[in-house]
Amino acid sequence: MDDGHADALYRWGKFERAGRAYEEILRKDPGNVRAARRRGHVALLGNRFPDAEKYLTMALDLAPGDKETNRLLADCYTRQDRFALAAPCWRLAGEEAYAKQFAAVRGRPYQIHGDHARLPWLRTDPFPLVEASVNGGPPKRFTFYTRVGGLGVSAKVAAEAGLSAVAKQRIEAFGGVIWLYYGVLESLRLGGIELRNIPVGWSDQEAEEHDGMIGTWVFYHLLSTFDYAGRALVLRRRTDEAVRKARAGARPLPLWLAGEHLLHTEGSVAGSATGVVALNLGGTGEQVAGISANTARRLGVRVDRDRPMAGYAGGQPVVAYPCYPKEVRLGGATAEGAYCYAGGEDTLGQEGFYKLADIAHAFHKPYTVTLDFTGMNVYIAPGGRRRARVS
Known part of the structure; x- marks a missing residue:
């Protein structure tokens, strides 16, 4: 098993298989910093904290000054509210403001x-x-x-x-x-x-x-429900009973958390195979989803290049174009022929894996979306006040 095969699995969102591939690399080459870091990152995507700490600590022992490993380990500790451990990792990752903020929290946070x-x-x-x-x-x-x-x-x-x-x-x-x-x-x-x-x-x-x-x-x-159809934000302490009620018979989709706060799950666009998509809740915009220019070309999605739209993403200027894929799908929830946008040439993000699409505010309007960060599942159900197509 070589690094290239493991990296390809990771890039295309085959995270479980990628994790096993990195483990195989480490069995043969225990000093492989990159494999240890990536194996830890795979665990962190699914909030599997013991594995994340094990492999990220291994990577840090091999390369103590590595900024990327320190950032991942800082995120791992932050998600667990272990701020005293997170603060020095944030500092070594070059995030001095975060380091000072988390060090300033006294007692139990949240x-x-x-x-x-x-x-x-x-x-x-x-x-x-x-x-x-x-x-x-x-x-x-x-x-x-x-x-x-x-x-x-x-x-x-x-x-x-x-x-x-x-x-x-x-x-x-x-x-x-x-x-x-x-x-x-x-x-x-x-x-x-x-x-x-x-x-x-x-x-x-x-x-x-x-x-x-x-x-x-x-x-x-919390167990967080974004009831778009019912126009409400519902927050609960996470219990098994609360999850059972919140899922409302919806089929669970995987939930991955990357880049400290960015949500991802599985979806498809224009009849494509299922792939990793960003799951954006809240925010602004009339679009159902955003895709890259490369994805639009590959899937034959019509793009209206006569109507460029200037805006900002992450505080930086971007240009996008209206496009109209025949379908955007998350599990059984769909939007057909809806307004989307195409922008940027690629969808390989800083996290190192490809995104098929960014699912945005308008997609969710007929639905209720629940996030379970313990089971790491997303539940999307039709809203009670609006008719939604769910197959």
Whole structure:
């Protein structure tokens, strides 16, 4: 078994087979840093923390200064709320702001009080809004998006809550310079659930239409249901009974978590074979999905290149074009002939595996999507208030 075969399996999302291939490499070559790191990364994608720690620690013993390994191990500890171990790894990964923020959290983070919360959406478009309370204050308007990590609040809310920055960072995004600030929040109340002692961030740029954004780090502490059809965000303590009720007979799809907060599952586009897709919940946009220009060409998807769309992705400028695949599918949930976009030449992300598509906000509207970060499954069921096609 050579590195090339194992890497090919990994690139194409055959994660279980890739993991076994990397193990075979390590049996023959115990000093192979890359194989150890990749084997640990495969485990981390599925929140299999003992295996992730085993192989990432092996890789770090072989190459203590490796930034990529330190970042993966920092993420592994962060997901388990082991911030004292995460902080030095973040520092060695070159993320000084994260290192200072997690080191500043005293006591047990993400303390959960309450068992269940149903937060009605104040609106759905251009992005969902719910109400939440910061440090016992009056309700504020929060959006959510699983393409961001932690909890963010506006500079105004940070000042009202008496937050102090333990770290700051200068970035270039959206055509300008933005200063980011990092601190620790005492309390976030989401209906019947309160979270205490949680990392929080804010910037010097004020958002006009909301007071903050809830990211994946909050959602992976709970059994999180995005009831698009019923216009509500439902949060529960994770129990087997809660999972049974939430799945509502839906067939489980795999859930992978990469890049600290980016969700992935299995899907298909335009009759393609099933492949890895990014699962984006919340955010903005009318499109059902995004695909690369290469994917559009390979699958024969019609792209309207006469109507370029300029925008931003990850704070950086991008150009995309409308396209209309005959079908986008996640398990039994489908969107047929719906508006999508094509942009970029490739879909090999920083995580090192190919994405067939980014499934976006508009796809989910007829459905209810539940994320179980313990079983690492996604459940997509038709909504009770809207008719949805499920095969």
